[in-house]
Amino acid sequence: MWRRILVVFIKEAVDNARDRRSLLVALIYPLMGPILLGLLVSAIVDVVTVQPKQKLVLPVSGMEHAPGLVSFLREHGVQVIAAPADPEKSVRDGEHEGILIIPAGYARQFSAEQPATLHVVVNSSRLPGLIAVNQILGVLGAFNQETWTERISARGVDLKVLQPLEIKHINVAAGKHIAEFLLFMVPPLFIFNLFMGGVYLAMDTTSGERERGSLEPLLVNPVARWGLMFGKYLAALLYTAVAVAVQLIAFALIFKLVETPELSFTSAMSPIVIIGILVTTLPLMMVAVGVQVIIATLTLSYKEAQTYLGLLPLVPAIPGMVMVFAPVHAQGWMMTIPIFSQTLLLGQFVRGEPIAMTNVLMSMSVSGLIAAGLLLVAARLYEREKLIFGN
């Protein structure tokens, strides 16, 4: 029997390798998620992590009113240039991200030790504008502090009295947070792809076979019906596994491509992690193919199967999509829920978090049991007389 199951498996795998749609779904569709995420990452990397490293170029209007401030800025690594004639228009048009205007009254107020007014023109609706505000206010704040330090110590007051809080800035690399957020998007893309990979094969080998009229002659061969079903099932499982592997490798390559020192994904997709994910999610692949075969067997026609199975991958991806915005802490009981457990474990894998072996085993065995149940149902459906007529 196993030899004949192998014959069916090989036939379906070869037959569908000649089908452009099956190949598209198994080899090309899986690349979409990684490419999308890669574009997103590189766009964000440009804005957030690269620009602060660049020297702040700050156009200043009325430099002559505050030579002390200007030289302070220069000392602190700001490239001070002359401001354009219309600072507000220039910022609005995006020529400059921020402009400092020193009014004529500044010098008088400053030397009289009155609060001296400065204007900072920025456009906070743009992300680079926000970053510029941060940088400009930072350096102006430093000047503020230096000035008051001088003035206070000139009056003989101990500085510590005036500093109830000493706030030390611990800068957690901004890139790490962003990387983690982006990694949360991997599970829904992965689950969607997992439920998509074998879909055309499942339809072609079941409803397609019936519609072509090739099912009836096939059933006459001396192979138990469950054996025929199982050969087709294994072929769909192979295509699913290929799609999943292609996507994981694409993620690994694209993360490597967009990686910067600030935004590191190195731990996310090492070969070990990829193998771990493949093993952990294999039972879910079996569940996915089981559902596909059952739907394809129950539906009347190829078109009907296509309608249901086209929607199918979206549903399991929902928990992962929600978790992008509302992360869930993985707990033992969650491992009994297929799809959900894999979404959680996958998140832990790609974020490089420690993974509890008991969680993996629990997830795998529950999904494995469900997959076995689905296989039994599919085998029973293949035994029905209705199989050759449609439902």
Add this chain to the structure above:
Amino acid sequence: MIEVRGLNKSFRSVRALDNAAFEAPDGCITGIIGPNGAGKTTALRILYTVLRPDSGTATVDGFDTVTQRADVQSRIGVVPDGRGLYPRLTAREHIRYFGRLHGLVGSALEERIDELAGILRMSEFIERRAKGFSKGQVRKVALARALVHDPQNILLDEPTNGLDVASSRAVHGLIQTLRDRGRCIVFCSHIMQEVAAISDRIIVISEGRIMAQGTQPELQDLTGEPDIESVFLSLTGELESA
């Protein structure tokens, strides 16, 4: 050798077979004839194991089609009602697939494919993919894959339906050759001339009931009609209305 006893089969309220009984001996072409919807295909489908009878038995070489399905399946070659091909497989791959499902392998299988391709004159398209095959080519592939394991019993549902004269002749020739080699052949058709031309025994079926069976002269004697067409119409009760 095929034997059918008291076969009943209903689909919802439609009685497809009503206590049908007949036999088809080895070395004999048995033609089942009847109007559309008479139960021909249902009878064949029970014989080739894709349908189960509600009651009654059907045996192939003594094996029961329900309880000994695999034994029956390895003793029959079938061109069923549905005879679709896989558009992305070549003619040879179709025959090879079914050969392997019957446990044939290697050079013995390839030689058998070549032999069938020779008999059915398939050499011109044997390596071509089935997409775009003509009706005749499809029929030849369907026949070849049904015969790849050289079965003792051959079941054909409307084997020449839609074929041109030359192709029909070729199929008839093949059926007669198989008969001469001692095979048991059962085919159904609604074309009376075809049944009359090649059948050794004729089974007339109407509304699920076997109206008569025997050789052509026996049926003519039974009804007193001069030709097979009148025999058929008289047996199915349509002589008056015709």
